[in-house]
Amino acid sequence: MSAISSQSLTRKFGDFTAVDNLTLEVAKGEIFGFLGANGSGKTTAIRMFCGLLAPTSGSAIVAGIDVAKQPDAVKTRIGYMSQRFSLYEDLTVKENLAFYGGVYGLNRKEIKDRSNELLDRLGFKAQENTLIQSLPLGWRQKLAFSAALLHRPEIVFLDEPTGGVDPITRRQFWELIYETAATGVTVLVTTHYMDEAEYCTRVSIMVNGRMEALGSSRELKQQYGVDNMDALFFQIARPGGTFTHA
Amino acid sequence: MKRYWGFVAKEFMHILRDSRTMLVLFGMPLAQIMLFGYAVTNEVREAGIAIYDPAQDDITHEITHELLASGYFRLEQMVAQPEDMEAIFRKGKVKEIISYESGFAEKLLKNGTAQLQVVTDASDPNTGTTLRNYTFGIVGQYQRAHLPAGTKIGGIQPVVQMRYNPQLKGVFTFVPGLITIILMLISAMMTSISIAREKENGTMEVLLTSPMAPAQIILSKVTPYLLLALIDGFGILALGKWVFHVPILGNFYLLSAELGLFVLTSLSLGVLISTVSPNQQVALMLSLAGLMLPSILLSGFLFPIENMPVALQVISNALPARWFIVIVKNIMLKGLGFASIWKETLFLAGFAVFFIGVSIRRFNIRLE
Numbered sequence: 001m002s003a004i005s006s007q008s009l010t011r012k013f014g015d016f017t018a019v020d021n022l023t024l025e026v027a028k029g030e031i032f033g034f035l036g037a038n039g040s041g042k043t044t045a046i047r048m049f050c051g052l053l054a055p056t057s058g059s060a061i062v063a064g065i066d067v068a069k070q071p072d073a074v075k076t077r078i079g080y081m082s083q084r085f086s087l088y089e090d091l092t093v094k095e096n097l098a099f100y101g102g103v104y105g106l107n108r109k110e111i112k113d114r115s116n117e118l119l120d121r122l123g124f125k126a127q128e129n130t131l132i133q134s135l136p137l138g139w140r141q142k143l144a145f146s147a148a149l150l151h152r153p154e155i156v157f158l159d160e161p162t163g164g165v166d167p168i169t170r171r172q173f174w175e176l177i178y179e180t181a182a183t184g185v186t187v188l189v190t191t192h193y194m195d196e197a198e199y200c201t202r203v204s205i206m207v208n209g210r211m212e213a214l215g216s217s218r219e220l221k222q223q224y225g226v227d228n229m230d231a232l233f234f235q236i237a238r239p240g241g242t243f244t245h246a
Numbered sequence: 247m248k249r250y251w252g253f254v255a256k257e258f259m260h261i262l263r264d265s266r267t268m269l270v271l272f273g274m275p276l277a278q279i280m281l282f283g284y285a286v287t288n289e290v291r292e293a294g295i296a297i298y299d300p301a302q303d304d305i306t307h308e309i310t311h312e313l314l315a316s317g318y319f320r321l322e323q324m325v326a327q328p329e330d331m332e333a334i335f336r337k338g339k340v341k342e343i344i345s346y347e348s349g350f351a352e353k354l355l356k357n358g359t360a361q362l363q364v365v366t367d368a369s370d371p372n373t374g375t376t377l378r379n380y381t382f383g384i385v386g387q388y389q390r391a392h393l394p395a396g397t398k399i400g401g402i403q404p405v406v407q408m409r410y411n412p413q414l415k416g417v418f419t420f421v422p423g424l425i426t427i428i429l430m431l432i433s434a435m436m437t438s439i440s441i442a443r444e445k446e447n448g449t450m451e452v453l454l455t456s457p458m459a460p461a462q463i464i465l466s467k468v469t470p471y472l473l474l475a476l477i478d479g480f481g482i483l484a485l486g487k488w489v490f491h492v493p494i495l496g497n498f499y500l501l502s503a504e505l506g507l508f509v510l511t512s513l514s515l516g517v518l519i520s521t522v523s524p525n526q527q528v529a530l531m532l533s534l535a536g537l538m539l540p541s542i543l544l545s546g547f548l549f550p551i552e553n554m555p556v557a558l559q560v561i562s563n564a565l566p567a568r569w570f571i572v573i574v575k576n577i578m579l580k581g582l583g584f585a586s587i588w589k590e591t592l593f594l595a596g597f598a599v600f601f602i603g604v605s606i607r608r609f610n611i612r613l614e
Contacts, residue, residue, distance in 0.1 A: 051455075052455060072457065078455065080451070081452070082452055084448025084451075087449075090260055099252060102248065103456045104456060105248070
């Protein structure tokens, strides 16, 4: 069974079509790269998958749930990490984890056990009572990611998780994504960095609300006769004339 | 429910860990009430006076006693002869001289009138006027209480009787205004900033993708400020009552209920501000310029509404604070009941319903 499956998913805002007939299958355990310029419809699509936005037409089944019909039921089964930093800086590591665990309805014991396990795995145990604001950015990001996984979601959505981060930290972050996917969690990630597209199992490229390309980076490079993802991106996005690389 | 309390606990951590927030929540109300209560006041205490009393009879002695017992005056010296007055004023210690005519009691009882002259040092006109008013008030009171009807102490014009606050105590009029402003500050401004902070930091998006419903999130954000606003509100009432002896003449429960209603109105206003603010700065500016400033200037707290140009009076009517101040004054200082404030209460409730309605609408549009 696919983790995400959408059929002609469409969202209009007045006359503007943000997402146009998106049909997509993402397999369980896949790392799916969601590429596209700003305003290409990525965020709108993700918001529909997360049950935040109702589709105008079409349907999407996320973790086995029809998001248009049961937008709330899907929320316990997914995790979300925004491009902007999503932990509270004035709370400690442990308090942040406890808060997010609580929001997802975990009980005290679950929160304690999972936090400990997670902190051990990341090697952050000694810092559990440190305020987030005094941790380096790379650590914070790993923690934000881990917090989004605390309630053991089947699918995790990462909206530009590596924006503004140095290459080494990005690399480490991707290792964490691999580890997570290896446990069977499906990862849908949006990114601006084309080299990151190479790390994904498959990628889709959105242009003006439509999905223009879909496949593994190797397949796509062959199909379009280019040798890197940057070139591919320009080739696909340019005909629309609205592409601006951020 | 468990989610809700976890959220409220987290919210309290934000508040307790931020020293600036704590200062605004508790330091500011305290500082303001102390300032208004002690420093910023047009009351005069223990002003030096001199008395010229050639009559030396029972009535002049009694009037002098009443004056000195009031606490507003302190006898600096007795005046031996009228010619000395000029010199006494020049020394600057004496702000007012009271002189009785000779044979005061005798003339009063025989002719029904006697002269009492009040001369004040008007180099500070406000103090001069205040002292004169105090004197008139005290002499008038004495006259009504102790002299047979029809007798009149000459030289004293009939004074407008000051009701509800006969001593014109500044703190009496400041307490209702101060409660209003502080409650508005905590409920509307602090709340809107705290919700805007979640948006600015991107945590709001994460919360919205969680199983918590938007209404639940807002409710959890608002709860701590509701509690803190009530603590501050009752704290100011208590300070007023026990430190400054501002009475609560009306029904305490009615006052509490109205206080709750006003906090609700302000909180809904705060939520509304936060729905239109993308970040903390916008929320702060909107609250300060669009809400706090008009509330302080136009609500009748500092300046009487009747004296404002019509345009400002209209704006004043659109401020919840304007109605709440009337409610608090009527209950606290006049001891009036619900019948006198049902209209104002209705306005407040209407504001609350309106703000909540618009907020829900805006929130839905944003989610759409």
